[in-house]
Amino acid sequence: MDNKKTYIGSTGAESFLICDNSFKDIDAPFFSWLADEGFEFAGRKGHYDVCDWAYVNITHKIYGFGMPGVQFGNAIGNKAITIEDFKVIYQIYKRYEGKELFACRKEQGPHWIYVKPSSKDKRLELIDYLEFKGFKCREDNKTDKQSTIESPYPLIADITHKNYGHLHDATCAAAAKSKLLSVEEFYAMYKGPDIEWEEYVAAIREHLKRYLTEEEVNEYLVQPETVDMLNDHFDRYIKRLGDGYSPASTANCLWMLY
Helix, strand or coil: CCCCCCCCCCCCCCCEEEECHHHHCCCCHHHHHHHHCCCEECCCCCCCCCCCEEEEECCCCEEEECECCECCCCCHHHCEECHHHHHHHHHHHHCCCCCCCCHHHHHHCCCEEEECCCCHHHHHHHHHHHHHCCCEECCCCCCCHHHHHHCCCCEEEECCCCEEEECCCHHHHHHCHHHCECHHHHHHHHHHHHCCHHHHHHHHHHHHCCCCCHHHHHHHHCCHHHHHHHHHHHHHHHCCCCHHHCHHHHHHHHHHHC
């Protein structure tokens, strides 16, 4: 049995960096609150009264005091946050404590995804893929398979109940605009860790094209540092090491680093 102690900073970029003037006191109320929540102290050294920051790891439920001139790994988001910020984030994750990785899907109920194919061929390709996977077209007075094929508006897919249809007018399409995915992004989301490398990169490419020109995306994705990140994130994603390596998360990370 491996009894090796897990120290703060030994798990990579997985800790929140929290800043508050009260942390200069070893008896700061926040440290007592962490203990009440089941967090254990996992610092390598003691407390320094000149440090107003601390590291907290939700995954391992550990924390450590800050040290002058020492950085315990890369903080999540590469930014320090307040106690209030952290408590909001912690309450979100606490809802899923002890549950499976994608427990949120069940809690959301019907999981409608809005997809905007870039062409008629892409639309037909997506419909064929959905039907191959057992999806049925939602039949009502406004929707059938032919109307879904011919509609100029985004397609919608319910991956919980495995049916699909389409939005009916420009008002609905405008309301869903911020949630629209490309076909490539939908494949990445629906296939999850079973996604192929080419599909993974295609989904990242489509996401980045929201912020960069196609030429900029093409140049960025072949940079050695970018390729290294893509390989690392893809390997972690298909090993089911967390949704933080999904195409959307990876694309957001690349956009912030651009």
